[in-house]
Amino acid sequence: MLAAEYIQKGLLFPPPPFPIVPDLIDHLEASLADTLATYYPVAGRFITEQHRDVVGCSVSIDCDGQGVEIVRAVADGVAISDGFVADDVPIGLVQRFFPLDGAVNYDGHHVPLFVVQVTELLRDGAVFLGFAYNHALSDGTAFWDFINAWAHIARARIDPHESGPPPLVVLKRWSADGGEPGPVVLRGYADASELIERISPPPLREKMLHFSAETLAALKEKARQELVAAGDAQGAAAVTRFQALSSLLWRCITRARRLDTTTSTTTVCRAAINNRGRLVPPLPREYFGNTIYAISTSPPVRASELLERGLGWAAAAVGRAVARHTDADIRSRVEAWTAKPVVYTLRFFDPNGTMMGSSPRFDMYGCDFGWGKPIAARSGRANKFDGKTSLYPGREGGGSIDAELVLEPHHMANLDHDQEFIFWTTNTTSFIPQDSQ
DSSP: OTTSBOEEEEEEEOOOSSOIIIIIHHHHHHHHHHHHTTSGGGGOEEEEEEETTTTEEEEEEEOSOOOOEEEEEEETTOOHHHHSSSSBOOHHHHGGGSSSTTOBGGGGGTSOSEEEEEEEETTTOOEEEEEEEOTTTOOHHHHHHHHHHHHHHHHHHHOGGGOOSOOOOBOSOOOTTSSOOOOOOEETOSSGGGGOOOOOOOOOEEEEEEEOHHHHHHHHHHHHHHHHHTTOHHHHHHOOHHHHHHHHHHHHHHHHTTOOTTTTOEEOEEEEEEOGGGSSSOOOTTBOSOOEEEEEOSSOEEHHHHHHHOHHHHHHHHHHHHHHOOHHHHHHHHHHHHHSOOOOOGGGSOTTSEEEEEOTTSOOTTOOOSSOOOSEEEEOSTTOOTTEEEEEEOTTOTTOEEEEEEEOHHHHHHHTTOHHHHHHHTTOBOOOOGGGO
16 A cells, blocks of 8 residues: 555534634644544554565554644635535545645655644635545554544543543454464565655546435346346345446446447456455454455456446446455465565556445444534545545435546546436435535
8 A cells, every 4th residue: 555645535514613723623633632542553654674684675653653733724715515515526626625635655654644634614614624544554444433433532522421431443463374464575675665656647527426225226126127137036136235336337437438349348347345354253343454455347348248238237247246255365365465565556457447445334424523423525636546436425324325436527528428327316416414505
């Protein structure tokens, strides 16, 4: 993860019942300091160690309490309606709500591993908390556990009834053989900086789409019926809402790219998957670290076949990729990577493929810091590329999902006229309560 960018995720809140300065800033600083007593690696910095026995280096966290940062910003003339209502996201505006724009995780050697920007929208008093969090520290599961722990401690400072035991976090590193894990040596490199490649993405457009629980149920049922009609009873019984939604976006994006369907041009659908519950024995839910993988449909399928076969066939392909990701598969991949470590960059992703990231299982809307739950979630510019979709829980709950979809402008223009996309996304713009607009 050293060459990847920081996680940039953020939450929009209603106006707090107390002044931003000093009350809100002091409240956030004090509760964050309490949280870091448990999540102390977040307050550290990276260090690189050269190895004398081999040409190589390893990177670890110096947990010496170097600290995190909270910065304040104001958005003069900006209101909720300017960036959080329409399905087309104003990227230029939203990215300004996030700190450390352009930073890669290797930069954690000299910049904080966690920075929060508190932005006040001056027209209506709403507050946006923009988080920049080093992805080499942990994956999204552990990141959102950390943010929720901070929010719980913040609530308890206002309402003693919210107090409870310290947050539970497992900091012991996992190893495939169950022993004490040693350093991962990047052989052949005296310093990890030699592996860092900073890639600037092309101009992008972004949409935030809302899928109600009813829409997702109907989408899943359509995929199921197609599989039943094709005689795939096993695939029909196993299809999930995630598979149906992933296959819908895979097909629509492939059409929008106008891939040459007369040739052997192929495409895949990738998805970030959590390893914790798939290992045997499983890792604790509270495990702190990166234990994810980007699974892929396999083999790559011709674009023409993907579009001809239908939604159900594509959903079954995604389902097979998920089913293949077993304990044995995870351990095999870890063993291969440990023997020959690599640093991932955006070049690892197929430009004709799609990628499903984040998760609707992350408890984003449970992050109440003491003056109410969030009313919207957004992300910064980091780690975005053509064909990337990030899934969030829908604000109203009940199994709804928000999908943050990113494409190059000409591909998004084609998607706007795609009939399958229009059918399933009509009236699904991002949900913001009327009294918050």
